Amino acid sequence: MVSETTQQTISNLPETQFYQWQEYRCAYEVWxxxxxxxxxxxxLLIHPIGVGLSRRFWDRFCQQWMMANQENAIYNPDLLGCGESDMPQQAYRSEFWAEQLQHFIQTIIQKPVIIVVQGALFPVAISLFQTIDPDLIKGMILAGPPAWKIMTTSTENWKQQLTWKILSSPAGTAFYRYARRRKFLRSFSDRQLFAETEAVDHQWLDTLEAGATDLNSRYAVFSFLAGFWRKDYAIDMANLNVPVLVVIGEQASSISRTGKGEPPEQRLGDYLQHLPQGQGMELSGRNVLPYESTSTFVTAITPFARQVETVL
Incomplete structure (x- = not known):
C-alpha cells in the first residue's frame, strides 16, 4: 500500500522568518x-535529527492540519544545526536545543503551547519542560518515541566523547558524504523508518538531499549519533505533570540495539504505565507517522488537542 499522502504536493509554504538567540540566527515559520x-x-513542532532532516519534515503534517480546518496555529522552527538556522560547529545536547525553544516560546510565540515532538527528540521536550514555566506547556504529543529501554538507559560519557571524536574527524566527514547519497537515504529509510517501501517517495528523498547539502549540517547529526541525548529519563518522565499523548506505529521498530525486540504494544504500555497523565494509541505505519500516515495522524491527535483546551 502506498503512503496515504504520497500523491500530495506541498505548495504555498509560509514565509521563513528569523529570530536571534544568543549569537545565532534561527529560522521558523507559522502555519x-x-x-x-x-x-x-x-x-510547537520539534523535528527529528538525521541526515537532511529539518522543519521540512513537518510539511505534510502542516498542510494536512490546515486542510482539516483545524483552529490551532502551528509554529515550526528549525533547531540550530538544521535547515535554515545557523549551523555552528559544535556538539549539540538536548539542553541546548531546549534553551533555544524556551527563548522561542517566550519571545516569539508568547503564549502556552502544545508540543508535538517526533521520535528521539523527546528528551528535548523533557528538558524544555524542566527549564520553562510549566504553565507555558499545556500538553505533549509524542510521535513514535524511542523504545522505553533507550529512554531509561544511560550511555557512558566516555563513549559519547569517543564517538563524537571519531565522527568529527575527516573519516566522519567522508561518512556523511556517503550517507547523504540518495541510494543510502532510500535504503536507510526503507530499512529503518517506513512500513512500506513505496512510501519512501521522491518528495522525502528530495527533501533529505537538499537538507544535507551544507556539510555543516553534519554536526547536529553527529551529536545525535554520539548519544549526547542518551541518559536515564525515568524520573524526568514521571515528573511530566501535563497531559501526554503517545502515538506508536503498529510496525514500530528501534534502530538502537538497546530497544531491539520490543513490540509496539509493550513500548506503548511502558510509557502509559509511567507517565502521570499519559494516553496512547497505535496507528498504521512505522517510525515516521506524521509523514507516512499523515491524515490518520492528524485525525488521531485532534481530540487530544481539543481535550487540552477544555481541561486546562
Missing part, C-alpha cells in the same frame, strides 16, 4: 488559516 483561532493553543 495558520482563516479558520485559525488566536485563542486556541498553538502547536
Amino acid at each position: 495558520s488559516s482563516p479558520d485559525s483561532d488566536v485563542q486556541k493553543t498553538p502547536l
